[in-house]
Amino acid sequence: MSTRNLFRAVNLEIRHLTRRWEGETTRFEAVCECDDASCALAISVDRALFDAAADQPGHYVVAAAHRPRDGERIVRRDSEAVVVERRPEPVTT
Numbered sequence: 001m002s003t004r005n006l007f008r009a010v011n012l013e014i015r016h017l018t019r020r021w022e023g024e025t026t027r028f029e030a031v032c033e034c035d036d037a038s039c040a041l042a043i044s045v046d047r048a049l050f051d052a053a054a055d056q057p058g059h060y061v062v063a064a065a066h067r068p069r070d071g072e073r074i075v076r077r078d079s080e081a082v083v084v085e086r087r088p089e090p091v092t093t
Ligand SMILES: [Zn+2]
Pocket: 032, 033, 034, 035, 036, 039, 040, 041, 062, 063, 066
């Protein structure tokens, strides 16, 4: 599993737990979903922004401080987070 997919799984869990404990909040603390394995930035993410990204294959929530990498383009922008669209990675088996 790639780092970004791992962090996506973590974020979905955080999202789920936040809703359970605090009710439906507007923001929650997520982990940056960039593909830098050494990055684990905590970013405050708008819940609707995250949900929209989670529904779209290839969309990832990363820290706004990052620059888009090759093959990525910014589709939405928030105060601390941006949603990048990444072309599907070739499947290597
Ligand atoms: Zn990052």
